[in-house]
Amino acid sequence: MRNIHSILFIICLCLFTLHSARDVAEASEDWPLDKITLRTATPDLSGLNHKPAGIHGRVMAQGDQLIFEDGTPIRFWGANLQAYAIYFTEPRNIKAHAKRLAQLGFNLVRIHHHDSDWVQPNIFGENAKTTTQLNPAWLNKLDQWITALKDEGIYIWLDLHVGRRFTASDGVENFEELAGGQDKADAVGFNFVSPSIERLMKEFQTAFLSHKNKYTGLSYSEEPAVIAVQITNENDLTHHFGNILLPDKGVPRHSETYMALANAFAKEQGFDAERTWRAWEFGPSKIFLNDLEHKFFDRMAQSVRDTGFDGLISTTSLWGEMSIAGLPSQMRGGIIDTHSYGWEGEIDFDPRQRAGLLDWLAIAQVDGLPLSVSEWNIGTTLAEDRFVAPVRVAAMAAFQGWDAMMVYGYSQQGLNGHVFPENWSIASDPGMIWMMPAAAILYRAGHIRQAEQTYALCPDASDFFGRSIAPDTSIGIRTIIEQSRLVTCMPETPALPWLTATNLTGKSYQDLDPDRSYLKSGSGVVEADTGEFFRAFEKGQFVVNAENSQIVAGRFHGEPVKTSNVEFNVDNPMAAIAVQSLDQSALTQARRILISISGRAISVHPEDENFRIEPITGILRIQARPDLELISRDGRVGDVSAAHTVKDGVHEIDLGKVKGSRWLYLE
Incomplete structure (x- = not known):
């Protein structure tokens, strides 16, 4: 029955989305054109970073938190830098984007898809005949990024295996049955039973981590700015790839190894042998698969340590709707990692009915270990409500006590000018960028407290x-x-x-009883036990009401939304507005307040960097020090004082008169 309901829900959602997209496209024809570029003025949150990265020593786990060697606690708000952005960004733009990332509030970057076969060139060169040699020119590009990021106080997460495809010249045993007639073969899944693939992965780890960055004089393994390495991305047997090793999958030599290991484990543990090898079933098979993964990760982690790297090790990730049965083998690395992608309408769903982006992240928080989220985003292509996600993810991460959050991604394209609109390159996406500083402040400046229970x-x-x-x-x-x-x-x-x-x-x-609802019957609101935020899913609103951050994101219904010190009167059907103290004082006492404004941004064309930007109109009323003035540092906007009046300690801001500025200050 659950499957039928799910199918009907998806059909209804698709029809609603198509109808909404058509309505929005028609409405957006009158919206002004604008674009986000490297020259677009942003708030400067770089003061949150210490420079250079690494001055406090290595990052290590202390229980479920991250600290530096000198005892300084740290949490990371990060982004992925992937694929062509690594290799095709010019040196001057590498430095400029490292600076911009710091200004936007980031202090961590994950290097991703550096080895993926669909990226040409990649770390092995261009259309390389073998993947056993690292290309010096492309390593030099990576060196430049790491150096520039380090200088801006941004730490590094290095993946060791993402999308590498082995060639016939690499020396993979039984290559022909993996390649299936092609000239290249994937490793995922097979690495757990193939000694030759394991050997090649170890050789890569050693060469990669031992490479000396000529700009810093340190190898990657020595670099204190490198906080973590991940052995293999999205690669597990317990949920996704166990079935590819089964006897009916046309890989007889690998299946023979798999079956022998399963039978030996079953005999040793007294398990039913038939149930132990059946990877798709829950029961003894999940125990066996965790053991098989653990043994591989144990050997790989020791190989990483042999290079001298003494930072955090992530084995792989909990991803793609995995259950908690996929977590045990991740214990070897000392930090648990997870991925999740949401959908359009995340703000609206009733948690009694279905799961959302944040639920899949939450189950990965193993008691006593830190948690990283190396990928999160909204999976619907340029979803019209995507601007809600940054503040919602940041609030939840702070509330749950998660340690390192990385949006996927800052860019997948070269960053030398034109960047095509896409989910995976938020560097040019107004819908996401406008709320990123607000999210960084929520998470990094401690504006949201950890849960009480x-x-x-x-x-x-x-x-x-x-x-x-x-x-x-x-x-x-x-x-x-x-x-x-x-x-x-x-x-x-x-x-x-x-x-x-x-x-x-x-x-x-x-x-926790997994089969019991903790939300009152008939309730349309789910609220944090600290009282600092809630999601009114029946209204489609996410509201933060903390002492120094007050935010409304989602749908507006022609009526004001009031928090402790702000009244949000927004004319648009959906938007996000954040009002935040920049000096750690309560809003009513702050000498500097940042106002972030975001809303719907519709891509004009897949090959055009311009967006149709919906003008945000309405009135903000903010209780704050009466001597503060409204300022915009966007050079295109100029004086915005005409939009601002103060009476009886309340600042009234006419959003229709701020000339399109999306970041304003009261100071």
Whole structure:
């Protein structure tokens, strides 16, 4: 029945989306054209970064938090830099974009798709005949990025394997059955049972991390600005790739190895051999697959350590609607990583009915370990409400106590001018960029407190491995995470002696029942237990009401939305407006206040950098110091004082008169 309801929901959503897109396209014909470029003025949040990155020593885990060697606590607001952006950005623009990233509030960049075959050239060169040699010219490009980012106080996350495809010249055993008649072969899944693929991956790790950056004089393994490495991206057997090793998949030599390992594990543990190899089923197979993954990751992590790297190691990610049964093998690295992509209308969904972007992230928070989110975004192409996501993700990350957040991505294209509109290159997307500084402030400046209550998801081993416990199957997960903190426990599992069971003794937790709703029947609002934010999903509104950040994002209905010190009167059907203190004082006492304004931005054409930008109109009323003046630092806008009046300690700002400026200051 759940599948039928899901199909009907998706059909209705698609029809609604098509209708909405047509209506928006017609309305946007009168919206002014604008674009985001490197020359577009932004707020300057670079003061949040210490420079250069690495001056406090290595980043390490202390329980479920990240700290520097000198004891300084840290959390990371980051972005991916991927593919052609790495290799085709000119040196002067590398420095300029590193500076811009810092100004926007970022202090972490993940290097991604540097080895992917669809990127030409990549780290191996252009259409290389072998992937066993690193190309010096393209390594030099990466050196330039790392150096420029480090200088701006931005730390680095390095992936070691993303989209590398092996060639016939690489020396992969049984290459022909992996390649299927092609001249290249993927490694994902097969790496867990192929000694030759493992050897090649180790050789890459060693060469890559031992490479000395000629601009810093340090190898990547020595570089304190490199906080983490990930062994392999989105690569698991427990959910996605276990089935490719089965006897009916046309890879007989790899299947023979897989079946021998499964049978040996079943015999050793006293499991039913038939159930142990059946990768698609829950039960003994999930225990065996975790053990197989763990042994591989254990060997790979030791290879990383042998290079001298003593930072964080992520094995892979919880991604693509995986259940918690995919988490145990990630324990080897010391930090858990996860990915999630939402959809248009994320602001509207009822958590009693379906899962959203944030639910899939929350289940990866293992008690006692830090959590990174190396990919998040809205998956719907340039969704009209995408501007809500940055502040919502930032608020939830701070509330849950997550440690490193990375949007996917800053850019996938060369950053020398024209950037095509796409989800994966927010550098030129007004819908996302306008809310990124507000999100960075929420998360990095501590404007949102961690939850007051923590719920622990602690099934025993029979349930943990025996059934799918995930947001799409658990109303308990979906209805708790916007109200209180959630952590996942590791179960006592005799068959996995390397897995440390979670010990909650002495800790204050509530047990989470995955099958119970924690939202009152009939409620249209889900609210944080700190009282600092809520999502009114029946209205499609996300509201932050903290002492120094007050934000409304989502749908407006022709009526004012009031927080403690701000009244938002917005004429548009949807928008996002953030009013935030920049000096850590409460809004009513702050000497500097940033106002961020975002809304609908419609791409004109896939090969045109211009967007149709919906003008935002309405009135803001802000209780603040009466001596503050309204200022815009956008050189195109000029004087905005005509939009501003002050009476009885209330600043009234006419949004229709700010001449299109999306970042304003009261100071």
